[in-house]
Amino acid sequence: MKRQILLFSLLVCFAGTAQGQQELSAAQYEQLKTAGQLPAHYTVDLSAPPKQVVKGQPRPGRPKGGGTSVFCNCWIEPDSSYQLAMTPNDDGSSATLNLPFQFNLYGDPHNLFYINNNGNISFNQPYGAFNANPFPDAAYVMVAPFWGDVDTRGEDGNGLNGGQVWYKITPTALYVNWVDVAYFGMLTDKHNSFQLIITDGTDPILGLDKNVSFCYKDMQWTTGTASCLGGDPCTYNGTDYSCANINNLGNGFCGYPATVGANRGNGVDFIQFGQFDHPGIDYDGPFGGPDAVSWLDDQAFTFTTAVNTQNIPPIPSSTFLCDTVRVCTGELVDITVNFFSPEQNQTTTATSSAPTITSYQETSNTSGVAATIISQFIPTVLDVGFHTITYVATDDGTPALTTTVTIVIEIFFTPTQPPIVIGDTVACPGQGVVLTASTGFDDYFWSNGYDGPSVLVGPGTYIVQATAGVCRLASDTIIVYPGITPQPVITGQLFNCDGAPAALTTTQPFATYLWSDGNTSDTAWVNSGTYSVTVTDAYGCEGGSATVNVVSANDPTATFQISPSNEVLPGTNVQFTDLSNGNGDPIVSWFWMVDTTVFSSQNTNFTFTTPGVYAVTLTVTTSNGCTDQITLYVTVIPDEIIVPNVFSPNSDGDNDYLEFTGVEYYPNTDLRVFNRWGQTVYENTSYANTWSPKDVSEGTYFYVLRREDGTEYTGHVTLLR
Numbered sequence: 001m002k003r004q005i006l007l008f009s010l011l012v013c014f015a016g017t018a019q020g021q022q023e024l025s026a027a028q029y030e031q032l033k034t035a036g037q038l039p040a041h042y043t044v045d046l047s048a049p050p051k052q053v054v055k056g057q058p059r060p061g062r063p064k065g066g067g068t069s070v071f072c073n074c075w076i077e078p079d080s081s082y083q084l085a086m087t088p089n090d091d092g093s094s095a096t097l098n099l100p101f102q103f104n105l106y107g108d109p110h111n112l113f114y115i116n117n118n119g120n121i122s123f124n125q126p127y128g129a130f131n132a133n134p135f136p137d138a139a140y141v142m143v144a145p146f147w148g149d150v151d152t153r154g155e156d157g158n159g160l161n162g163g164q165v166w167y168k169i170t171p172t173a174l175y176v177n178w179v180d181v182a183y184f185g186m187l188t189d190k191h192n193s194f195q196l197i198i199t200d201g202t203d204p205i206l207g208l209d210k211n212v213s214f215c216y217k218d219m220q221w222t223t224g225t226a227s228c229l230g231g232d233p234c235t236y237n238g239t240d241y242s243c244a245n246i247n248n249l250g251n252g253f254c255g256y257p258a259t260v261g262a263n264r265g266n267g268v269d270f271i272q273f274g275q276f277d278h279p280g281i282d283y284d285g286p287f288g289g290p291d292a293v294s295w296l297d298d299q300a301f302t303f304t305t306a307v308n309t310q311n312i313p314p315i316p317s318s319t320f321l322c323d324t325v326r327v328c329t330g331e332l333v334d335i336t337v338n339f340f341s342p343e344q345n346q347t348t349t350a351t352s353s354a355p356t357i358t359s360y361q362e363t364s365n366t367s368g369v370a371a372t373i374i375s376q377f378i379p380t381v382l383d384v385g386f387h388t389i390t391y392v393a394t395d396d397g398t399p400a401l402t403t404t405v406t407i408v409i410e411i412f413f414t415p416t417q418p419p420i421v422i423g424d425t426v427a428c429p430g431q432g433v434v435l436t437a438s439t440g441f442d443d444y445f446w447s448n449g450y451d452g453p454s455v456l457v458g459p460g461t462y463i464v465q466a467t468a469g470v471c472r473l474a475s476d477t478i479i480v481y482p483g484i485t486p487q488p489v490i491t492g493q494l495f496n497c498d499g500a501p502a503a504l505t506t507t508q509p510f511a512t513y514l515w516s517d518g519n520t521s522d523t524a525w526v527n528s529g530t531y532s533v534t535v536t537d538a539y540g541c542e543g544g545s546a547t548v549n550v551v552s553a554n555d556p557t558a559t560f561q562i563s564p565s566n567e568v569l570p571g572t573n574v575q576f577t578d579l580s581n582g583n584g585d586p587i588v589s590w591f592w593m594v595d596t597t598v599f600s601s602q603n604t605n606f607t608f609t610t611p612g613v614y615a616v617t618l619t620v621t622t623s624n625g626c627t628d629q630i631t632l633y634v635t636v637i638p639d640e641i642i643v644p645n646v647f648s649p650n651s652d653g654d655n656d657y658l659e660f661t662g663v664e665y666y667p668n669t670d671l672r673v674f675n676r677w678g679q680t681v682y683e684n685t686s687y688a689n690t691w692s693p694k695d696v697s698e699g700t701y702f703y704v705l706r707r708e709d710g711t712e713y714t715g716h717v718t719l720l721r
Contacts, residue, residue, distance in 0.1 A: 030090070030185065033090075033091075033130075033184070033185075033226045034185055034225065034226055074195070074213065074215035074300035074302075074319065075193075075195055075215050075217055076175055076177070076195065076197070076205075076215075078166040078168075078177050078179065081168050082166040082167060082168045082175070082177070083166065083167060083168065084164060084165070084166060085115040085164075085165040085166060085167050085176065086115070086117055086152070086165055087159070088152045088153045088154060088157070088158055088159035088162055088164075089117055089152060089153060090117070090150075090151045090152075090153055090184055090185070090186075091117060091118060091128035091129075091130055091149075092116075092117045092128065093114045093115065093116045093117065093122075093126030093127065093128060094114055094115040094116075094126070094167075095114075096112055096113075096114060097112070097113055097114065097115065097167075097169070098111060098112060098169075099111040099112070099113060099169065099174060100169065100170075100171050100172075101171065101172055101199075101200035102200065103123075103174075103198050103199075103200070103211065104201065104211060104305060104306040105123065105141070105143070105262070105264055105305050106264040106266075106269035106270075106305050106306075106307075106308055107264075107269070107308065108123075108141075108264060110123040113174075114126035114127075115165060115167055115176055116128070116142075117150050117151075117152065117165060118130055118132075118147060118148060118149060118150050119144060119145060119146040119147045119148050119150055119178060119181075119194070119258070120142045120143060120144035120145070120146075120147045121142060121143050121144075121174075121176060121196065121198075122140070122141055122142045123141050123142075124141050124265070127140065127142065130148075130149035130184065130224060130226060130227055131149075131227050131256040132144075132147040132148060132256055132257065132258050132259040132275070133259065134259060134272065134275055135259065135261045135262075135263040135270040135271070135272040136263055136264075136266075136267045136268060136269070136270040137263055137265070137267070137270075138265060138266060138267040139265070140263055140265055141263065141264065141265035142262070142263055142265075143196060143198060143212060143262045143263075143305070144259055144260060144261060144262065144263070145178075145194045145195065145196045145214040145215075145216075145260060146178070146192060146194045146216075146219075146258055146260055146296075147258055147259040147260070148183070148192075148221075148222060148223065148224070148227075148258035148259075149183055149184040149223065149224030149226060149227050150163075150165075150178065150181045150182075150183065150184075150192075151181075151182055151183050151184040151185060151186055151187070151224060152164060152165065152181055152182065153186050154182065154186065154188060155186065155188050157186065160188075161182065161188040162181070162182045162186070162188060163178065163179055163180040163181030163182055163191060163192075163193075164179050164180075164181070165177070165178050165179070165181070166179060170203070172199055172200045172202060172203040173197060173198065173199040173200075173203045173205055173206075174196075174197065174198050174199075175195070175196075175197050176195065176196045176197075177193075177194075177195045178192065178193065178194050178195070179193055180192075180193055181193070182221075183221045183223070183224045183225075183252055184224025184225055184226050184227070185224065185225055185226065187224075187225070187252065189252070190220035190221040190252045191218070191220055191221070192218070192219050192220060192221060192293075193216070193217035193218055193219075194214065194215065194216045194217070194219065194296075195213075195214070195215040195216075196212075196213070196214060197212070197213040197215075198211060198212050198213075199211045199212075201304070201306055206302055207302075209304055209306075210302050210303060210304050211304050211305060211306055212262060212301075212302070212303055212304065212305055213300065213301065213302045213303075214260065214273070214299075214300065214301040215299075215300045216296040216297060216298065216299050216300070217297070217298065218297055219276075219293045219294060219296045219297055220252065220293070220294075221252030221253065221293065222252065222253050222254075222257060222258045222276045222277050222278065222293045223252060223253055223254055223255045223256060223257070223258065223277060224252075227255045227256040228242065228254060228255035228256075229242075229254070229255045229256070234253065234254030234255070234277075234278070236253070236278045236279060236280060237279075237280070239251075241253040241254045241278065241279075242254055253277060253278050253279060253293075254277055254278065255277065256277075257275035257276055257277035257290040258275065258276045258277070258293070259272065259275050260272070260273040260274055260275070260276070260296070261273055261274075261286075262305050264305075268308075269308050271303060271305070271312070271342050272286045272287065272342075273286055273301060273340060274286050274290075274291045274295075275290045275291065276290060276291050276292065276293045276295075276296070277290035277291075277293075278290065278291075278292055278293070279292060279293065279294065280292030280293075280294060280295075281294045281295045281297075282295065283295040283370055284369065285340075285341065285368065285369025285370060286340070286341070286342065286344070286369065287344045287345075287369075288369070298319055299317050299338070300317050300318070300319060300321070301315060301317050301340070302315075302316075302317075302321070303315050303342075312342040312343065312401070313393075313395065313401035313402060313403045314339035314340060314341060314342075314348045314350075314371065314393040314394070314395050314401070314402075314403045315339065315340045315342060315403070316337060316338070316339050316391070316393065316403060316405045317337070317338040317339070317340065318335070318336060318337040318338065318407075319336075320335050320337065320407050321337070321405060321407065324386075324408040324409070324410050325407060325408065325409050325410070326409075326410045326411075326412065326470070327379060327409060327410070327411055327412070327471075328379070328411070328412050328413075328414040328470070328471030328472070328473065329379045329380060329381055329383070329384065329411060329412070329413050329414055330378065330379070330380075330414065330416070330417070330418045330471070330473040330474065331378065331379060331465070331471055331472050331473050331474060332376070332378050332463060332465055332472075332473075332474030333376065333377050333378070333379070333409075334374070334375075334376050335374070335375050335376070335389070335407065336372065336373070336374050337350070337352070337372070337373050337391050337405070337407075338370055338371065338372050339370070339371045339372075339391075339393035339403060340369070340370050340371075341368075341369045341370070341371075341395050341397075343395075343397055346369065346395045346396055346397050347367055347368055347369065347371075347395065347396050348367060348368070348369070348370075348371040348393050348394065348395045348396075349367040349371060349393070349394055349396075350365065350367070350371040350372075350373050350391060350392065350393040350394075351365075351373075351391070351392050351393075352365075352373050352375060352389060352390065352391045352392075353389070353390050354375075354377070354387060354388070354389040354390070354409075356383075356387045356388075357377050357379070357383055357387050357389070357409070358377075358379075358380055358382055358383050359377040359378050359379075359380070359383075360375060360376075360377040360389070361375065361376060361377065362374065362375045363375060363376050371393055373391065375389070378474055379411040381413060383411045384411050384412065384413045385410070385411060386408065386409070386410050386411075387408075387409045387410075387411065388406050388407070388408055388409070389406065389407045389409060390404065390405075390406050391404065391405050391406070391407075392404050412470075412471070414468065414469075414471045414473070416440075416468040416469075416471065416473060417473075418466075418473040418474055418475055418476075419437040419438050419441060419444070419464055419465075419466040419473060419474075419475045420437070420438045420475060420476075421435050421436065421437050421438075421462070421464055421475045421476070421478045422435070422436055422438075423435035423436055423478070424480070424539070424540070425478065425479065425480055425481060426480070426481050426482075426483045426539040426540075426541070427457070427458050427459050427480050427481070427482060427483055428483040428485070428539065428540060428541035428542065429482070429483060429484070429485045429541070431483075431541075432456040432457055432458050433456070433457060433458075433480055434454055434455070434456055434457075435454065435455050435457055435462060435464070435478060435480075436453060436454040437453050437454070437464045437466055437475060439453065440468070441453075441466035441467060441468050441473075442466075442467045442468060442469070443466065443467045444464055444465070444466050444467075445464065445465045445466075445467075445472070446462060446463070446464050446465075447461075447462050447463045447464070447465075448460070448462060457480055458480065458482075459480050459481060459482035460479075460480055461477055461478070461479050461480075462477070462478045462479075462480065463475055463476075463477055463478070483537075483539050483540075483541040484537075484541065485541060485542070485543040486510060486535050486536070486537045486541055486542065486543030487543055487545075488506045488507075488508075488510065488533055488535045488543060488544070488545040489506060489507045489508075489545060489546075490504055490505070490506060490531070490532070490533060490545050490546070490548045491504075491505060491506065491507050492504040492505050492523075493550075493625060494548055494549065494550055494551070494625070495528075495550060495551050495552070495553050495624040495625045495626060496526075496527055496528040496550055496551065496552045496553065497553055497554070497555050497624070497625070497626035497627070498553075498554060498555045498626070499527075499552075501525040501526060501527060502525070502526055502527075502528075502550050503523055503524075503525055504523065504524045504525075504526055504531060504533075504548070504550070505522060505523045505524070506522070506533065506535065506545070509522065510522075510535035510536060510537055511535075511536050511537055511538050511540075512535060512536045513533055513534075513535055514533065514534045514535075515531060515532075515533045516530075516531050516532045516533065516547075517529075517531065526550055527550070527552075528550050528551055528552035529549075529550055530547050530548070530549050530550075531547065531548055531550060532544060532545050532546065532547045532548070533545045551624060553584075553585055553622065553624035553625075553626045554582075554583040554584050554585065554622075554626065555583065555626045555627070555628050556580055556581060556582045556583055556585070556587055556620050556621075556622050556626060556627070556628045557580060557581045557583060557628055558580045558618050558619065558620045558628040558629055558630040559579045559580055559581075559618075559630055560576050560577055560578050560579055560580070560616075560618050560630070560632070561575075561576070561577040561579055562574060562575070562576060562616070562632060562634060563575040563577065566632065566633060566634050566635060567634075567635045567636075567637055568608060568634065568635070568636055568637070569636070569637055569638075569639060570608060570609050570610060570611060570636055570637075570638065570639065571607065571608075571609060572607065572608060572636070573605055573606070573607045574605060574606055574607070574608060574634055575603070575605045576592065576594070576603060576604050576605060576606070576616060576618070577603050578590060578602045578603055578618065578620070580618070580620045580628070582620075582622050583622075585622035585623050585624050585626070586622060586623050587620045587621065587622055588621060588622060588623050589620070589621040590602050590618065590619075590620055591618070591619040591620075591621075592604050592616070592617070592618055593615075593616070593617040593619075594606045594614065594616050595614045595615065595616075608634060608636040609636075610636065611636045611637060611638040611662065611665065612635075612636055613633055613634070613635050613636075614633065614634045614635075614636065615631050615632075615633055616631065616632050616633065616634055617629060617630070617631040618630055618631075635665065637662075637665040637666070638661075638662040638665060640662065641660050641661065641662040641663050641666065641669075641705065641707070641713060642660065642661035642662060643660055643703075643705070643713050643715055643717075644658060644659055644660065644717055645715075645716070645717055645718065646717060646718040646719075646720060647659070647717065647718075647719060647720075648719070648720045648721065649692040649693055649694065649719065649721075650720075650721050651692075656692045657689055657690060657691060657692045658673075658689070658691045658692070658703075658717065659689040660687070660689060660705060660713070663687060663688070663689060663705070664688060664689065666707045666708065666709075667686060667708070668685065668686050668708040669686065669687050669705060669706065669707050669708065670683075670684070670685045670686075670687065670704075670705070670706045671683070671684050671687035671691070671703065671704070671705050671706075672703065672704045673691070673701050673702070673703045673717075674701065674702045674703070674704075675699070675701055675702075676699065676700065676701075676702075681693070681696055681701065682696075687705070693719070696719060697719075698719055698720055698721050699718070699719060700716050700717070700718050700719075701716065701717055701718075701719060702714070702715075702716055703715060703716075703717055
């Protein structure tokens with residue numbers, strides 16, 4: 001049910017009914033409004049003496065584009081030429097005011113008007129209605145930059161932090177500013193600032209053929225608590241804003257949405273830019289579902305109500321649609337221009353061009369009920385001078401209509417070099433990195449919204465713009481990449497054998513180490529116990545390992561048996577039987593090295609074919625990783641001794657000794673050498689191929705070589721010099 005409240009500056013009396021007229025005090029009105037129980041006919045006593053009101057300072061808008069030198073704001077700051085429209089109130093209106101010109105509202109001329117506290121001006125009568133309706137609506141004649149439940153009474157009922165409504169009238173224009181206004185009932189945690197300008201259609205503030213302008217600064221709320229819908233499900237981004245949630249009390253959102261537009265009151269002629277009922281920046285057009293109020297931030301709409309609304313070309317909106325925009329070389333310029341389709345079910349498509357600006361590019365171009373072009377450039381020395389950016393927007397109405405706007409850019413040369421940003425380019429998880437811009441600038445503005453020469457940031461893409469005089473210069477783009485938490489894995493000997501230190505390290509190298517025992521090297525030599533390590537990588541990111549347990553264990557005792565013996569003849573298959581002891585832990589692996597042949601079974605065998613002495617090594621490992629090793633030798637004895645027939649003991653290093661091949665395998669072998677007369681010239685009971693006589697003459701000698709087993713070798717050998 002629509003509730004309509006008509007409030008005048010002092011006392012409003014409504015026509016009586018058969019039951020008579022009801023008069024309500026301000027307190028009674030407040031109570032009934034809050035409860036949603038206003039009677040059909042009432043009067044409200046607002047006759048208390050006006051309070052002294054001090055003009056508040058509006059919150060600054062958030063500049064868009066390339067900074068102060070290019071920021072062209074629609075907002076006209078109230079000054080001493082403005083008057084207070086109303087003392088602090090809820091649902092009030094100004095007295096009847098006169099325009100020194102006729103305002104054309106879709107063919108109806110008006111020069112008497114009312115400023116209504118609830119975000120609109122009206123012409124036939126004042127309105128106290130706090131529940132906004134969508135347009136068109138035959139019951140209301142109004143121009144509404146933001147029709148919602150404004151409450152300027154503040155925290156104390158006398159205007160503290162409640163905002164004010166100001167206005168001024170010139171021969172050709174009316175300015176009305178709602179400055180930092182709060183919402184019903186006397187809630188001041190959120191504020192809105194918005195402005196209305198209407199003209200006779202010739203005032204240069206709006207230009208020829210335009211007679212209405214809406215301008216917005218920071219918009220934070222949409223709905224007073226009396227405009228909530230009982231039980232209305234109203235959740236955005238996980239937060240419940242419904243009035244049924246007593247703790248939130250609506251929180252300034254949901255329920256009846258606020259309406260933005262102008263309405264003739266005949267149900268036909270109107271314009272609507274949207275209805276708004278929740279936080280955020282989403283927007284789906286004038287006639288879709290309710291939109292997010294922060295989408296209005298820093299927006300400006302300039303249009304005309306001097307023609308009927310059956311066919312309207314796209315309406316442009318931008319903070320740059322004003323006088324020449326002046327920028328400097330090296331300055332990052334961001335420009336956003338929107339075009340809105342005023343009629344239902346229309347789509348607008350827009351294009352832009354700036355052929356004389358070297359680096360001009362569109363970074364985004366979207367079509368729809370709201371077509372948006374976002375463009376960017378950084379002027380160079382070659383761009384010094386005047387340039388024009390042209391925007392063309394066309395809707396798909398019947399017939400299709402086109403709007404063309406231009407932005408004039410003047411580029412100045414500045415010798416100042418853009419700021420240089422230094423700092424880490426990798427942000428470790430849970431940590432930020434500090435980016436610092438070079439000194440010598442007046443102010444610094446970072447792309448994440450912070451200011452100052454240094455900023456703490458996480459992963460992302462950043463630019464800093466620094467002002468030098470009237471120029472705001474942009475740095476190169478700095479990309480901060482997300483770091484990865486190191487996850488060291490400890491490897492090494494996780495046991496301590498017979499008290500020997502165990503070596504622990506990690507599977508990959510890191511920049512620094514801190515072991516749990518205080519060691520800071522890449523390898524930790526530890527005794528039995530529990531250990532972990534904290535590391536940092538090359539980017540300074542820190543991470544820790546899982547703990548490992550280093551256990552204490554005994555070394556095994558390695559031994560084995562050789563069968564049949566350790567001295568065998570060629571061709572003998574020798575058995576090697578493991579006899580090792582784990583000393584409390586099971587042996588889990590065996591490693592045999594027989595000469596150069598490897599075996600891994602517990603027991604093994606090998607056939608030796610060539611005489612010689614062979615090393616046989618066994619290495620055993622327990623379940624804890626402790627090891628022991630033993631080496632034994634197998635001697636392969638040749639079947640026969642090979643006897644020589646000549647030798648030459650002349651010390652030339654060749655054949656100097658009387659050598660019997662194989663005699664070394666037969667200890668206690670007796671050798672006797674005789675000359676031709678039977679005389680003994682040499683005798684040795686354990687001959688080892690060592691006879692190299694110096695005093696024996698050349699000739700032939702007889703020898704007798706007897707092994708310990710009785711085998712005897714005899715013959716002649718010739719000695720040559």
